[in-house]
Structure formats: C-alpha cells, structure tokens
Amino acid sequence: xxxxxxxxxxxxxxxxxxxxxxxxxxxxxxxxxxxxxxxxxxxxxxxxxxxxxxxxxxxxxxxxxxxxxxxxxxxxxxxxxxxxxxxxxxxxxxxxxxxxxxxxxxxxxxxxxxxxxxxxxxxxxxxxxxxxxxxxxxxxxxxxxxxxxxxxxxxxxxxxxxxxxxxxxxxxxxxxxxxxxxxxxxxxxxxxxxxxxxxxxxxxxxxxxxxxxxxxxxxxxxxxxxxxxxxxxxxxxxxxxxxxxxxxxxxxxxxxxxxxxxxxxxxxxxxxxxxxxxxxxxxxxxxxxxxxxxxxxxxxxxxxxxxxxxxxxxxxxxxxxxxxxxxxxxxxxxxxxxxxxxxxxxxxxxxxxxxxxxxxxxxxxxxxxxxxxxxxxxxxxxxxxx
Amino acid sequence: xxxxxxxxxxxxxxxxxxxxxxxxxxxxxxxxxxxxxxxxxxxxxxxxxxxxxxxxxxxxxxxxxxxxxxxxxxxxxxxxxxxxxxxxxxxxxxxxxxxxxxxxxxxxxxxxxxxxxxxxxxxxxxxxxxxxxxxxxxxxxxxxxxxxxxxxxxxxxxxxxxxxxxxxxxxxxxxxxxxxxxxxxxxxxxxxxxxxxxxxxxxxxxxxxxxxxxxxxxxxxxxxxxxxxx
Numbered sequence: 059x060x061x062x063x064x065x066x067x068x069x070x071x072x073x074x075x076x077x078x079x080x081x082x083x084x085x086x087x088x089x090x091x092x093x094x095x096x097x098x099x100x101x102x103x104x105x106x107x108x109x110x111x112x113x114x115x116x117x118x119x120x121x122x123x124x125x126x127x128x129x130x131x132x133x134x135x136x137x138x139x140x141x142x143x144x145x146x147x148x149x150x151x152x153x154x155x156x157x158x159x160x161x162x163x164x165x166x167x168x169x170x171x172x173x174x175x176x177x178x179x180x181x182x183x184x185x186x187x188x189x190x191x192x193x194x195x196x197x198x199x200x201x202x203x204x205x206x207x208x209x210x211x212x213x214x215x216x217x218x219x220x221x222x223x224x225x226x227x228x229x230x231x232x233x234x235x236x237x238x239x240x241x242x243x244x245x246x247x248x249x250x251x252x253x254x255x256x257x258x259x260x261x262x263x264x265x266x267x268x269x270x271x272x273x274x275x276x277x278x279x280x281x282x283x284x285x286x287x288x289x290x291x292x293x294x295x296x297x298x299x300x301x302x303x304x305x306x307x308x309x310x311x312x313x314x315x316x317x318x319x320x321x322x323x324x325x326x327x328x329x330x331x332x333x334x335x336x337x338x339x340x341x342x343x344x345x346x347x348x349x350x351x352x353x354x355x356x357x358x359x360x361x362x363x364x365x366x367x368x369x370x371x372x373x374x375x376x377x378x379x380x381x382x383x384x385x386x387x388x389x390x391x392x393x394x395x396x397x398x399x400x401x402x403x404x405x406x407x408x409x410x411x412x413x414x415x416x417x418x419x420x421x422x423x424x425x426x427x428x429x430x431x432x433x434x435x436x437x438x439x440x441x442x443x444x
Numbered sequence: 445x446x447x448x449x450x451x452x453x454x455x456x457x458x459x460x461x462x463x464x465x466x467x468x469x470x471x472x473x474x475x476x477x478x479x480x481x482x483x484x485x486x487x488x489x490x491x492x493x494x495x496x497x498x499x500x501x502x503x504x505x506x507x508x509x510x511x512x513x514x515x516x517x518x519x520x521x522x523x524x525x526x527x528x529x530x531x532x533x534x535x536x537x538x539x540x541x542x543x544x545x546x547x548x549x550x551x552x553x554x555x556x557x558x559x560x561x562x563x564x565x566x567x568x569x570x571x572x573x574x575x576x577x578x579x580x581x582x583x584x585x586x587x588x589x590x591x592x593x594x595x596x597x598x599x600x601x602x603x604x605x606x607x608x609x610x611x612x613x614x615x616x617x618x619x620x621x622x623x624x625x626x627x628x629x630x631x632x633x634x635x636x637x638x639x640x641x642x643x644x645x646x647x648x649x650x651x652x653x654x655x656x657x658x659x660x661x662x663x664x665x666x667x668x669x670x671x672x673x674x
Contacts (some may be wrong), residue, residue, distance in 0.1 A: 059553075060561070061561055064550070067549045067550065068549065071548075071549050150654070307502070340548060346549075346558070348504065349532065349534065349539065349558060349607075350531065350533045350534025350535075351524060351562065352531070353526050355562075437501055438508045440506075
C-alpha cells in the first residue's frame with residue numbers, strides 16, 4: 059500500500075456519497091466545459107482558412123431589409139473581390155414541423171457559388187446538371203444521407219418565412235464542412251415564385267483574394283453604399299453570426315455568469331462533502347496522529363481525497379461535455395447557430411482547463427476541513443464518538 | 445522506583461494537568477511523579493476520571509501537562525515540534541486503544557502497514573515487517589481480512605501488530621481488554637506479556653480489570669489525579 063492507495067481507498071469509502079459528489083462535480087464540469095467550448099467556438103476559433111476569405115454583405119439596419127440584386131455587380135467591381143453570389147436564407151418547411159426535417163436552405167447562383175465556396179467539392183457533372191435545371195438543388199452529403207435523398211429525388215418545400223412553395227429536384231450532392239450542411243437552389247426559382255423577392259436578396263456571399271484584402275473590401279463595399287437607399291454592412295461570416303448571436307443579449311456575460319454560478323455551486327457541494335468526511339473520521343484522524351502522522355500529512359491526505367473526487371468528477375464531466383457537444387452539433391434543430399455549434403470542440407486546452415478547475419475545486423473545498431483535521435486536538439479526537 | 449542499575453525510561457516529576465469545565469477547574473493530574481524502568485510491565489489502575497489515560501497520553505506526547513516535567517527516554521518530548529513529536533511517536537511509541545481503532549477500509553495487512561508508510565522502508569521491507577508483526581500476534585492467516593471480518597480479539601491483535609510494527613521501545617495500552625470477552629482478553633494479555641518478556645518492550649497498561657493488572661510486574665493506582673503510594 060502507498061499513501062496514494064490510502065487516499066484512493068478513503069475517497070471511495072462511502073460509495074453512495076462519493077458517487078453523488080462525483081456526479082455533482084461531473085455535471086457541473088459538463089456545463090462548464092460545454093460553456094467554455096461554446097465560448098471558444100464563438101469568440102476564439104477562427105474556423106477553416108477559407109472562412110477568412112468569405113464575407114457577407116447585408117442591409118446595415120437589419121436582416122429584415124433586403125438588398126437590391128444589382129448591388130452584386132457593383133460589389134464585384136470592388137478590388138479584391140473574386141466572386142459574389144446572392145445568399146438568401148429560406149426557412150421553408152419540408153414534410154412537417156418536426157426538427158429532424160428542418161435544415162438550412164439558401165437561394166443562390168449555381169453558376170458562381172462554387173467559386174465563392176471553392177473549398178467545398180462537387181462533382182463537375184452534377185454541378186453542370188444543377189446549373190442546367192433551374193428547379194434543381196444541390197445538397198450537402200450528410201444532409202442528403204440524413205433525409206434519405208439521392209440524385210433525381212423530387213422535394214417539396216412548403217412556404218414559411220417567404221410566401222413561396224418550392225418544388226426542387228436533387229441534381230447534385232456536394233461535400234462541405236459539417237457547419238455548412240445545407241440545401242442550395244437557384245435563386246431564380248425563388249424570384250419566379252414571388253414578385254416581392256424579385257431582384258432582391260437578404261445577403262450577398264463573396265470571396266476575396268486574400269485575408270489581407272478583407273478590411274479594404276469591407277470598407278470599399280460599405281462606403282460605396284453608405285448613402286444608397288439600402289446601406290450595407292459587410293463582415294466575415296463569423297462576425298455576422300456573432301452579430302446575430304449578440305442580438306439575443308450579452309452572451310459573454312451570460313456565459314461568464316453561468317460558469318461562475320456553476321463553479322460556486324460545486325465548491326459548496328464538494329466542501330460540504332469534505333466537511334462531513336472529516337467530521338465522520340475525527341477519531342481516525344486522531345488515531346493516525348497517534349501512530350505518527352504529522353499534521354501536514356493529514357492535510358495532504360484529505361486534500362488528496364478531495365482532489366481525487368473532484369478530478370474523477372471533472373473527467374466524467376469533460377467526457378459528458380464531448381458527448382453533449384457532439385449531440386447538439388448533430389441535432390437537426392440547429393439552424394441559425396449551426397455554424398458555431400458544429401464547430402464547437404472540446405479542445406485539449408479546454409480539457410486541461412476543466413481538469414484545472416476540478417483540481418482547484420477539490421483543493422479549495424477540502425482546504426478548510428483538511429486544515430481543521432490537521433489541527434485537531436488528538437485527545438479530543440480519540441474521545442470523539444461518531 | 446527503579447534501582448540505580450535499572451534504566452529509567454519514563455521520568456515524570458510533579459506532573460499537573462488541569463482544565464476548566466464550566467466554572468470549575470478540574471485537576472486531571474495532581475502533582476504526579478513516577479519513574480518507569482526500561483523493560484517494565486506497569487499497570488495503571490484507578491476509577492474513571494482518576495487520570496490514568498491522561499498520564500498515558502502524556503507519555504505518548506499526544507497531551508501536554510499544565511505543569512511539571514516529563515522525560516521519556518531522556519527526552520523532554522514537549523519541546524519537540526509537531527513534526528518531530530509525530531516522528532518520535534512513530535519510532536518510539538506503540539499505542540493500543542480500547543476500541544482497536546482500525547481503519548475499516550483497510551485490510552489487516554494494510555492497517556499494520558500504516559505506520560511504516562511514514563518510514564523510508566521499501567515495499568518488500570515493509571511487507572516483511574508487517575508479516576512478522578502479524579505472525580507475532582498469530583494472525584498470519586488473516587492478512588487480507590477487513591476489520592469487519594475479524595472478531596474483537598483478532599481486531600485487537602491486529603491493533604497490537606500495528607503498535608509493534610515499527611519496533612518501538614514503549615507500548616502504551618489504554619484498556620486493551622475493555623471491549624473483549626475473557627478468552628480474547630487473556631490472549632491479548634499473553635501477547636503483551638510475551639512482548640514484554642521476549643522482545644523487552646516496556647509496557648504501560650491502563651486498566652480497570654484486576655485480572656488484567658495481574659499480568660503486570662507492578663501496579664500503581666491513581667485517584668482523583670493523584671498517584672497513590674506503591
């Protein structure tokens with residue numbers, strides 16, 4: 059037996075309480091890791107390299123105001139712009155309202171869109187087939203698999219946000235990163251179905267020649283339309299999504315507040331457990347002191363026990379967070395923030411941060427009870443009936 | 445009192461211990477002076493609250509007097525730091541409790557091994573020491589048993605093995621047979637007698653039981669904190 063072995067045996071002494079403590083810490087760490095991973099995805103992850111080359115132009119005031127289609131050619135003339143397409147989000151219903159039938163749909167230009175998203179791949183013959191069929195659709199491979207679509211299938215997308223039903227035929231299946239899973243169709247189909255949408259789009263998606271061109275392109279486009287009837291705002295896809303996210307409220311403060319509350323709660327749970335543990339083992343501590351265990355070793359034994367429980371809980375929580383993030387990312391209900399959630403990962407620094415938090419929780423929660431145990435009067439401890 | 449030829453292992457002079465209980469001052473030890481010779485088997489008897497255990501705890505350096513002087517093996521143990529007195533106890537003192545006080549989640553082997561975790565012995569050396577100690581108390585066939593799988597007598601024998609595993613010079617026993625039936629008590633007392641006679645351990649035993657005290661060479665009585673004349 060070693061002292062570590064002794065710590066382990068003590069940590070597992072009361073199976074039920076240890077399990078409850080580990081689960082409480084685990085659940086809290088799950089939430090914390092989940093939030094940290096979202097934070098990372100929201101504010102730190104730069105995304106794939108090609109994302110840095112793609113910009114979105116929308117109405118400066120709100121997405122609910124549309125931009126004229128003729129802006130496209132004027133945007134194209136801005137130095138640094140390589141390609142530009144309309145990129146109109148359509149939230150039509152497929153089959154029913156069930157979440158598993160909800161997916162992103164974009165009205166765009168089949169002739170140019172794969173120049174903007176040149177990191178996505180599509181078989182050339184299928185691209186040609188899509189370009190030649192005005193009611194054709196290109197579907198991301200995972201989405202096609204999830205919905206059971208194959209080339210030639212007819213889809214009916216019932217009107218929802220825009221008053222236009224869509225009848226489309228799957229002409230192409232493309233490969234793209236998970237966050238870009240969507241159905242693309244020819245924007246002329248949308249125009250044909252509804253006069254309100256004729257010559258209009260909610261955003262333009264464009265590609266620039268180099269990351270260094272981004273600031274100049276953003277300024278160039280927005281300056282050009284500053285005094286136009288529909289002023290624009292051009293930003294990276296990520297900035298666009300963050301803007302959208304921030305419209306819901308102060309997400310950063312929200313995440314920090316929840317993380318702080320979670321941290322405080324686990325500190326109390328773990329502290330209470332350790333306090334009970336020390337109280338129950340008062341006599342044992344006195345016995346250990348009698349047979350020669352010095353105070354600092356008693357302190358170490360209890361801190362080790364608290365840290366062990368916290369770390370086991372932390373590891374479970376981190377594993378749970380990985381599972382949760384994978385589950386959320388795979389959820390068909392994700393639409394608006396799919397890009398963020400599908401990009402969220404429990405990275406190694408997040409794992410290490412989670413374990414550090416768990417270890418700190420163990421140390422802090424165990425500190426006072428362990429100190430009291432170490433300072434205990436041996437004679438009083440031996441008389442303790444517990 | 446030991447003769448000049450005998451080596452005094454414990455020398456107490458005018459030991460006092462008092463504490464306040466509500467508004468009363470209670471004297472647990474009142475001017476106790478005693479010499480205990482090396483190799484002695486001493487029984488301390490007296491009614492409850494007479495100060496027997498207090499004196500024992502002071503010899504073990506787990507309690508401090510409010511007055512007087514105590515030398516154990518020539519050392520003023522109350523001048524030691526916590527770290528030093530813990531080490532001193534680990535090396536020099538074996539303590540046997542009335543209620544065994546084994547760690548319930550550890551096997552007999554692991555309970556006996558506990559004091560050795562504080563030494564520099566390696567795993568094999570610790571194992572040898574533990575098995576020797578368990579063999580001395582006749583429990584070599586119970587090494588992997590948890591305390592709850594042992595009888596009271598066996599638990600106390602494991603506790604004795606734990607007390608002697610570091611080969612201390614002094615064994616202190618606080619009512620070691622108090623929780624045992626007469627047969628188990630006799631076994632425990634036989635072991636303590638053997639440890640005193642064969643292994644030359646100095647044994648100081650607190651007891652209420654005259655039968656237990658009969659195993660000792662010498663019996664001293666305490667009453668109201670005072671040591672009665674021999």
